[in-house]
Amino acid sequence: MYEVALTSREKNRDGDPIISLTPAVSRPDKASGCQACGARQKSICAALSSGDLPMMAAIRSDVRFAPNQTVFFEGDPADSLFNVKQGVVKLFKLLADGRAQITGFLFPGDFLGLALLNKYSYSCEAVTASELCRFPRVEFERLLERFPALEREVLSTASNELAAAQDQMLLLGRKTAQERLATFLIMMRRRTAASAQADTIVLPMSRQDIGDYLGLTIETVSRTVTRLRKSGTIELPDPHRFVIRDPEALAALSGLEDL
Amino acid sequence: MYEVALTSREKNRDGDPIISLTPAVSRPDKASGCQACGARQKSICAALSSGDLPMMAAIRSDVRFAPNQTVFFEGDPADSLFNVKQGVVKLFKLLADGRAQITGFLFPGDFLGLALLNKYSYSCEAVTASELCRFPRVEFERLLERFPALEREVLSTASNELAAAQDQMLLLGRKTAQERLATFLIMMRRRTAASAQADTIVLPMSRQDIGDYLGLTIETVSRTVTRLRKSGTIELPDPHRFVIRDPEALAALSGLEDL
DNA sequence: CGATTGCTTGACTGGGTTCAAGGCCAGTGG
């Protein structure tokens, strides 16, 4: 098993050479079809009919990652695209001195790997133990040509991400710490919606990750969480479990229209 | 002619109803073909062969906008897509209290209008007198279905914008004022590259716009410009004309790898 | 001309960062 204890941030600080590790736990699994995939309905694969699914199954394989393990680094040759099947992964960019900006957290069903010039323009790391469905780029592009509905779906996904990115720019450029955290909690609640306990959201990422996503330090995240807690807007059974006591108050703080 | 003196920011602050104005100066111009279009080579239209161009020409029309005139507002029905032919336009989002975040400046050849749920998720306003090439959404989508190369090009454009958006998130979340401005100048230089005077860049937008793009106030923009000027990195023949005296120093300040 | 608009500059403030310490908990080893 590879040494994966260091985060990419620390690697960068120490000036170690940045080398993409092959997955520590990899289970090529082409045999298993896509029918049984739990993420299928939520992912781009939904664009294909059951009859066409085997075409996709033929080129895919499963890869697993331990928490904090790197999927790929910014600058790596972008020869794969992925669908998240299980777990949570993060996309991020680094500055030379180690400052990090997480550009997104990806959940089951989310798609990643669009790239230009055949280089990834961001790094990807597992937040929790994760399972990704991998497609070699060349074969995937052949699939896009063959199935316009799939390409349409990818374009739709990209448009979605673009809109989310613009929201995030508004957050990073103009919102206060409290507005950022409130917005974040509401967005996470939307993603987890339709679960049994709609108002309890479990955030598997660390305070550092939340800070790197919201453009804040861990201290500010912690203090702001405390403030929301003391005001009665949220409750914290444990540091990763957020119970939203007053959704309206949270929405009012977030600068968003609705929940 | 319509009253267009108020900016959208002021409109919002004053609580006026937000209504999309029809272009003050509109010249439907379907007759003119696309062959003579100066923006053609730089835009998505380049994906179509000369033989297929008339299909596109048949559905397009020209619209002109005066400086500060609104092309569309966030929330408007997204029934058009546009290509910038001349001038500069900005895309932006507003918070309820008037805080604004510009998510992008668009130059000739740039494409805009991708939207979900048939609503624009951002507003668009002319920075300078501009001419846009307009496509009705429904017809444009038929074109996408008919010409896979065009759809591929749109997807490529969206990927590009996504990468740019991620860079901007890094800037807004983690860079200092000086790093933001240096990055901005370098990006603008790249866009204007290959012109006669490569190191003189003309920025038509106001300090307010630059601030709204970089997540800063006009005062901070102004002070930072002054600092770069006094350090000899840049020179300012006039407030909108930036001469880059020391590109390497600027790159070093920006946190970017190259110019 | 005076008035307005856009940019700059100065003085002061404050929200968020930095630096530092302490608490909590799970894992480990004596």
Add this chain to the structure above:
DNA sequence: CCACTGGCCTTGAACCCAGTCAAGCAATCG
């Protein structure tokens, strides 16, 4: 079983970068 350790989170105190408030200047325009 308990001391020790390290990771993660929280809290406090001091600081600082960018924001706020205010004034002044140059160019444009009615």
